[in-house]
Amino acid sequence: MFVEGSGGCTPSKGSPLIPRVIFDHGIFVTQRFGGVSRYFSELARGIARAGVAVEIHSPIYVTDAVRGLAGDGVAVKGRHVPVFPGVTWLGHGLAKFGTRREKGAVVHETWYLERHRRALGGAPRALTVHDMICERFPRDVRGADVQARRKRQAVERADLIFCVSETTRADAADLWSIAADRMIVTPLAASLPVYPRSRPSKPFILYVGHRAGYKNFELLLQAYQRSARLRSDFALVCFGGPRFDDGEKQAALRAGDVQHVAGSDAVLANLYARADVLVCTSLYEGFGLPLLEAMAAGCPVVAVRGGSTPEVGGPAARYVGGADSAELAYALETLLYDESALMDLSERGRARSRSFSWDRTAALTVHGYMELWS
Template sequence: MKLAFDQQVFLLQEYGGISRYLCSLVRELSHKPSVEPHIFAPLHFNRNLESIDSALVSGIRLPKLPTKLFRLAMLASEALAHRAISRFKPDILHETYYSVADFCPNNTRRVLTVYDLIHERYPNLFVNSEGTIRPKKIAANRADHVICISESTRRDVIDFCGVPEEKTSVVYLGVDVDAFRPVEEECQYRPRPFLLYVGARGGYKNFDRLLRVYARSPRLHRELDLVCFGGGPLLANEHEMIAALGLSPDRVVQIGGTDAILATLYRQAEAFVYPSLYEGFGIPPLEAMAAHCPVVCSDGSSLPEVVGRAAETFDPLDDDAIQAAIEHVIESPERREELIAAGQSRHTCFSWSKCAEDTEAIYRALL
């Protein structure tokens, strides 16, 4: 069975969760008998591709380009990829993102993974929601089968895109647990205990509400720092909000860096807090669990599917509920240890080998 993965997302992401998912999937599929996966990204900007065997990828990584040259690179890569995929004669084309253009070869079945419906649920949070909504709907309805990364996402695909239920399946993502296991020696990143927040902070991520809850709780802001990993440096409006809430600027900090730094922060945090209003899946809670960090998170969208009973959950629109959940975990060593133990069992339910196994079954059912 020959599987082709197109160039789309590898032009859009230098790192990113989607490209990491696809690289992990291709790596696992390549170990299976009678399966020949290949990524066609003739010109790309993605560094995750470096993590897999070069024999599984066709393409050259480009440096960052000005906007005009970037558009030319996209057009060139698209044309080259389409030609190479046609010569490859795949049984399955797995589209890596949402394109209006149809470039599937004849006699090839098409699969699409849909990651979330955030633009459909919260269109006002984006400058050009329709620029994602329209191609996503076209690509989803054109596909022979749509893989959804959670049951929550699958319901949204059916409701917002109008895809027949029988054309959809849920395949959960995996987590790279080895990177997050505890180690004996590591540097201490913060002199004080801290809560950890990971990822982007805007809009539906609900970080502003977490900041307000942190500021209004004497227990939290007096005894714990709030550390944000990733998402870029704190913005001017975030610094203004921190000051307006009466918080010292050294108590809310942003740290960037590698997965190794993130793994250390998970291991050293008093708790990982994930207040998002909407997630297509939600890998960070599983990473935290693998690192023996108790998880306190939203009970919205896909997150209950992911965390099960291994997290302290809250209504992400209820400040009192968020505060109570965090304080309960921080104040109760018994609850903290209970969550750590439950997390050790829970994260093992999500592996890249299982993701690849379930995806292969979908491919074969189409042939």
């Protein structure tokens, strides 16, 4: 289970015990939107609400969510630019030659960089580890060996490590032999807008995210294809990830009404509000934010029991194995035609989602900073 937060973790306004916090440029020159950039944007906002001075040092940045942080008390030291070829390389270069005052601050690295300048004045460093996918599924991630090496280097130079789940902390301890007192669990929270539940003209099953490798999307496609009832009554909508390649297009045609949708957070929030069920087939997640987003929206969840998924979903999701498409098809058929079961999962999900909040995550993080600084 996640470490429970307490009101005692929240510092008082202007407390002299709380250092200034600096987020570096790493993720902000890499990701326009996504789970990691959302995590740091929401964390910065929560830390500022807790009364701690927080700064983002990124000479340029592409993350859309950063643009509104200045109005929430976060000092953004940089300029937003549109995504263009080479923007990440340029962002790293500008940060390397830039100057910043780090004395009297905690530096929180936002991604696993190849080379990271040492903090001026010996400022302590924090790092968030989001998952151990490259280490657990190296064949399923492009450049896994490079990212795993950079992550290990970042871990070795960090004075304190935050992990987004107990699963990630346990895997890090197992693979890297890290002392438990160097790691603190700070779970994520849902931050998408929540729209009223509504029924589309044709009901649909929702899948969110990338589909290859350990994401195990083929399991859902096979389950959908083998059930004439599901194909007749429901579409299968895939949000995010790359567009269907030629192989996926052919498989989608054989399966039935399978669609790919891309778009903003508002588009995703609208899909959660209208979907009959979210299906998560991933064999491993460091956290599994789509589960939490769906539950917050009242969308029932069916998920493969793996990684941190049961840790996040708890009793608010229906679980299946990760190898048998017949089991998944049966679970969907029995759930989707049972209104009382759907309503029960929807209510359980909403209640479960309320146990996660960015303010609580920020409080746990600030508490870690305080221990690091003391």
